[in-house]
Amino acid sequence: MKGLGKKALVTALAAVAVTPSYATDSVQHTNEISVMGVYIEPDDDRSDEYGSAVRAIYGIRLDRHWWLEPTFFAGVIETGEQGGPDFFQQGLGMDISYRLFGDAEFTPYGLVGLGVSRNDVANNPASEFDGYANLGLGVLTSPLTESGLRLRGEVRYLYDNYDDGLFDWHFGLGITVPIGVTRRQVVEKVTVIERPVVVESQRVIELADSDKDGVVDGVDQCPNTLAGLQVDALGCVKTDQVQSVVLSGVKFELNSDRLTANARDILNRAADALKGQQDLDVEVAGHTDASGSDSYNLKLSQARADSVRNYLIENGVNPGQLTAVGYGETRPIASNDTEEGRERNRRVEFNVISE
Structure with a gap:
């Protein structure tokens, strides 16, 4: 409160934020785990039948779009021979993936990666460790639960260096669960207007500015601004200048x-x-x-x-x-x-x- 004299009337300009006209949620987490069932369409030189596997992926966020994904899969490929041996296959690798959109949206993605594979035929003591490479395309649904659970589907074209080189198709479907730090922010569209305020003669109501950036809390859209940085009319640090x-x-x-x-x-x-x-x-x-x-x-x-x-x-x-x-x-x-x-x-x- 500040005294202004018994008969004086003071007119001031105050910035007033109009109620938001829209709001969106932005959900972000640092890491995630995906578990998928996989249908394998094997190379004709491997088998005329099919295979099945389980794939586990640990996703590590690099930024909004890029993810690093260590992955492990293990499965069996049928040979179709009555009583004959089946292929047992495992792989451990690393993929890099790019997602078009954020964590709260339906988003397509692409991936590429390398790894180590092991192929073992039942009833045959010979087994071979070698390398593999894969390319993939997939989609993630928007979150289905409050915890952020999403469905994930993808197709991968996998080159396995085993037996002079084999090409397999992997079709996967499963769930993705976020882990690590999760946060939700409401982004609001705000219109700022100015209007005259008549203050009583003996006192003025001081408007709060918690972060001392020169923009009152009722208007400030970026709270807790660090002291010493220049802000715009909405209290957000200016990013168009050094x-x-x-x-x-x-x-x-x-x-x-x-x-x-x-x-x-x-x-x-x-x-x-x-x-x-x-x-x-x-x-x-x-x-x-x-x-x-x-x-x-x-x-x-x-x-x-x-x-x-x-x-x-x-x-x-x-x-x-x-x-x-x-x-x-x-x-x-x-x-x-x-x-x-x-x-x-x-x-x-x-x-x-x-x-």
Whole structure:
């Protein structure tokens, strides 16, 4: 409250957010597990019959579209011979997949990968370990449950180097279950207008601005903005210009990349800021003073930048928003001839990656 005089009337302009006209959910998780039943159409040189298998996939998110997928499958291929041997086949490999859309949508995907295969024929002591390669196309449904369970279907063309090379088709259908950190954000369309507000003569109601970015909470669409970054009219960090802010207080144990307890508290607030604006991409920049060799300082600064990035990801930040780079002693902001200057040079910065 502020006194304004007994008879004075004050007219001010206040920004008012109109209720949202639409809202969408954005669900993201770090990892997932898929289990699928597989029908195998084998190479004619292997068999004229069919096969069946089980495939397990562990999905690791790299960013919104790219996933790394370690995979294991095991199955049997019928030979059609009465009482004759069947093929027993296993494979362990690594795929890289690209999904067109996000976690909350129906999305097609493509994949490519390599692995190690084992082919064993029943009643035959000979078995062979070799390699395989596969290409695949598939689809994931939108989530069917609150936990994020989805159906997954795919077809793979698999080249197995066994027996001078065999080509098989794998048709899979199963479920995908998310694991790791899951979060949901409502994205709202907001219209901002200005209207005059008449304030009583002896008091004015101060509008709250929790993150001190100059945009009141009722309008601020990106809460918990880090101090020192320029924001737009909706309180979101401007991504069309180069910006940088030093994370004051983010320190490490001596000659180590281990964060101090106080540093973790500061990074918790930084994580909240990044989760509040998921289109904000930043470079986590590590810097050292000039003590020690150039190569040692470069390695230490990279390890510290990676440590900050990993901590933010563990606290729910999308990995695709973060890039870690160590600059060693190459970018000082103060003289290395004094202890005060060296302390200022030992720092971690957020550099906004402009659009």
